[in-house]
Amino acid sequence: MEHNSIEHHHNNQIFGKKAELYFAILCGIFLLIGFFIEKWVELSVWFPKASYMIAYFFGGYFITVEAAKKIIKNGFDIDFLMIAAAAGAAYIDSWAEGALLLFLFSLGHALEHYAMNKARKSIEALSKLSPKTALIKKDGKLNEIAIDDLKINDVIVVKPHTKIAADGVIISGSSSINQAPITGESMPVDKTCIDNATNLPEFNTLKKKHIVFTGTINGDNVLEVLVLKLSKDSTVSRLIKMVKDVETQKSPTQRLTKKFEKRYVPIVILVVFLLCFAYLFIDESFNDSLYRAITVLVAASPCALAISTPSAVLSGIARAAQKGVLIKGGKALEDLGEITTIAFDKTGTLTEGKPKLTHVIPLNDFDELEFIQLVLEVESLSNHPLAKAISKDIKSQYNLESLNKASNVNAIQGKGIHATYYGNDVLIGNVKLMEESGIKVDILVASKMMSLSENGHTVMIVAFKNEIIGLISVMDIPRKTAVATLIRLKEIGIKHMIMLTGDHQNVGQAIAKQIGLTDARGDLLPEDKVSAIKELIKRDKKIAMVGDGVNDAPAMALSTVSIAMGAAGSDVALETADVALMSDKIEILPFVIGLSRESKRIIKQNILISLGVVFLLVPVTILGLTNIGLAVAFHEGSTIVVVLNALRLLRFKMG
Template identity: 65%
Template sequence: METVQSQSKNSSTDHHDHGGIFGEKTELYFAIISGFFFFLGLILSKLTPLPEWTSHSCYIAAYFFGGYYTLLEAIVKTRKGEFEIDFLMIAAAIGAAYIDSWAEGALLLFLFSLGHALEHHALNKATKSIEALGELSPKTALVRKGSTTEVVAVEDLKIDDIIIVKPNSQISADGVVIKGSSSVDQSSITGESIPIDKTAIAPNTKLPKFEEIDSSNVVYTGTLNGDNIIEVKVLKLSKDTTISRLVKMVSEVETKKSPTQLQTKKFEKWFVPAVIIMVVALSFAHLVIEETVRESLYRAISVLVASSPCALAISTPSAVLSAIARAAKKGVLIKGGRALEDLGSLRVIAFDKTGTLTEGKPRLTNIIPINGFDKNEFLEMVLDVESLSNHPLARAISKDINSEYGIENKHRSSDIQAIQGKGIRARYNGGNVFIGNVEMMKDAKITVGSEIHQQMDELLQYGNTVMLVGYNETLIGLISVMDVPRKLASQTLARLKKIGIKQMIMLTGDHQRVGDSIAKQIGLTDAKGNLLPEDKVKAIEELQKNNTKVAMVGDGVNDAPAMAISTVGIAMGAAGSDVALETADVALMSDKIQSLPFVIGLSRESRRIIKQNLWISMGVVALLVPATIFGFANIGVAVAIHEGSTLVVVLNALRLLRYDLKE
């Protein structure tokens, strides 16, 4: 029942933050204890000759544990003048006890409290996601003060402070590099798969606005410096950094109510008061028709119980729990009923590139010796030189040459020198080897012909990063690396298209040409490149126009705001950052993108079963309320129909445990 979900989400803040004797899970444990006492009471009354007070004691205990949090919420809401489902459940349970139907009242409270507790169990996402974002930023910075240095808290940094960033450490502020050069892994902010070379801005340069400074000179808070020491001039205060903006974005969208919550609020506003008015009126029926006061009360309480049947309380939670359990067996974590429901209505999915559609690490894609150079000798030379470098691209090239071609490193290289923004040079077998870009070849007086330029352009069009290899004064070949698509990416996208996903778009911090190339290879409908986190949010908002439901699939911190604002945020688990997992509604725990079609199919099936369950349970209400009003059904018949309908909806929901996507 959506009402239960809405109520739990809206009211959780009223009491849930206080915890309890079992900590955050107290409410869930209370529901389980309530169930234990209910079943114990049932066994004692039906299967043992023990006196009646023993089973009554168990039912009273079930009432206490099952009704505790429900009563707290009912009190809080009633004080505000809001009569909601909690109030109705408490009233129904009291009514059941009054007419000596303790077992039915205990069952009502047990089932309702269990559904409630399981909904609450998935909460606190907003605070966790914000905490995880905040933890990305370093807590201190090393600031240059004249000829000395001092460690200061990042909150105390001022504009124009000079911070020193040591090798392999996090950068403490958004700013511009003024001394040194290094490669910086900024995947946590932009999603770029390959570390970016950063160089110092020219001395005495008049700085434009932060957004207009060349990206090769700018660094961000929380990104990871490479192997060299750099000095950075602080251009943004701690509260204005990119990371802080991400925190603000996530916290803003987390507080917005879903359309489902708003719809269920409307339902509650008329349903609960209508039932209360009807029950109060029926309590005084003896003033109008010829019957005793007790008979009027009996009828009124019967109607109250008929208006709050177990089937209605359990119809949605049972389906949601079955679907979530089925998803968990397949390595997919779904955080609650709303996410499960929304998945099934998706027609548009936006994907991050790095680590989501691609493997998230550069792979050696092309080896092209030229000028008659032997391929094995060429590979040996490249491996020998690159294995001396710590650059991530060099490590990827060395690893792939060794694993895929079985070439062993013979350690013939020496005197390696990294030339920032151009490449590396080294001595090899008495000669000079150069591996880098066209600029490096020019410096080494190596001619790069028009045919090679054409070949490089072709590789660049397909998203490759290309490096030329020269030996002494001759160009001997080229190699390329790229972040390659996941093996099952194209197959997964084809399957998504088959099950009705109309639009699949890539949102990436990488260059547009890289995005276009990957999109073409795997069958996406569109790709947007060069995006920062706020650009991804704008792209999602654009897709959401005309009330379109959009999922965002990602694995990095840079995806968190877009995932938070999307209808459903889906995180790639194993490779995912903590914040992406916290912000996401769905996490593919085994990092398998091929789980997406399954989970969307599961959601659609669960939506269908929830609808069936609601029709069954509401049908029972529609049947029983008039039947009890006109005396066609007494409390015993009402309870029998309740239990029968509860069994039907639970069995219907359990079908989800066997769900599998048809080919």
């Protein structure tokens, strides 16, 4: 009963999709008819036997087809054991018990495939996300065409409350987009058009607020979108392809059970063969020995073991996909379930990835409002990212606008900027800039700067008319959800959480302290991050690394499980990461690790149930203390219990 046979059952059947279930039911009906005739109707012995034979046909058809295929491919397996048991029962004239065996086995087979299909359908729902047609705008006219006919740089029109038909950039309009189908985000995201649609950079380098994905749902406004990816290359298409590839990647437990089965099945066949000759050593007939051997054959078949891991892995991956998380196979799922150490990239992972104005400190009795206005005037003329962040935050925090009173802005590489304000010199920058301009930095200013720097702030001195008039500082601030996320991770058993950053050690240390990390390592080049990961693996055996999948590619490749955030639209992150969080929301991480832990637990439970039943039934049947009927009931019962246990993962929620 193996999950790789499911495709055959549901795609290539000559009798239709539910044929296996119908055949199992017909087997049961003819079994009952035969049993009824045998017990209560006085007819020739051939009537019940004929009914049992028909039951044999319906119960054994699919199992025989499967067994024949697998014998040609890679030798004997569980299906073969069941066919052998049924044939043996017929040989010793136990037709009723053989038909019962085939009925329960084929019913178990059908239910297992139904359950596995349910898990697969949860994943395949992704393929229904893409609309089939798009409204294309050409020469001012709108035409509806199939999405497969869309070309790069076509312009599509997206009406309110409809699905977006292609990955692209908004060139007209703004709207609130429901990205839940791709990223798992619960709240709609505001998107606006890009200022200039000519000479666009790579898709995954565009700002998220301008790009849209196939299958996401438009809000109240009309949008015009420039198509940047063909249908086959869209994020959702890649996602579907990767999820299908995921199913072929076996987990460590799965590989172990496969090895076990390969050795175990021949041993069972040998033991059963030897038991056929028990009558030579103990006082019983050949038929009694054969009956016992067939009962042992049923009891020893590890059907539940074969399905225990793939059913749990597939259900776990399906549940993650519903939440906008792609887990690439059973290995990543199981490894993540064992992780107790996580290394984080800083910028954009634990922090916002954008500098924010944190302190405005006027000194030497300089008027605060005038100080802020002066800084705004000068910084708003500079193109430096820090200057842009400062002027933007001053405008929003202090409700001020630039009055265009500054001029002659000149950037001094690695030191700061020089400008004139109302005809007087203004300098904003570091100590070096001040000293080179003949402005003395006194102990009070130096100690204030030191205090802020130690807490992770980047500090700049502001001088006007050759005198220091104040300090301003910026910082890449932690994500609002970082603290709660790290607390949750601790609760579910993550013991070590380490930040690896290229920023100054003080910056890393300050952020680590604010959000509750166990350690922070700063001043790291990419190769230093690789060394840090090696060291952590040596200490903790398994380690997960969380980043954006691009900047930290070498360190992430070395970690046991690499987790990429904000993978939607990023080909590199989707390809390289073991786990891809489609949104850039770190708060989904505890859910993913919790789900992996639960999957690992359920796999262990399933293996315990399946092996427990085998180890209980085999000695009992060898000693002749039970019959085929009871052995079959226990055997198939354990298979169904294992599948239902695995399906619980489809409803997993964090406690």
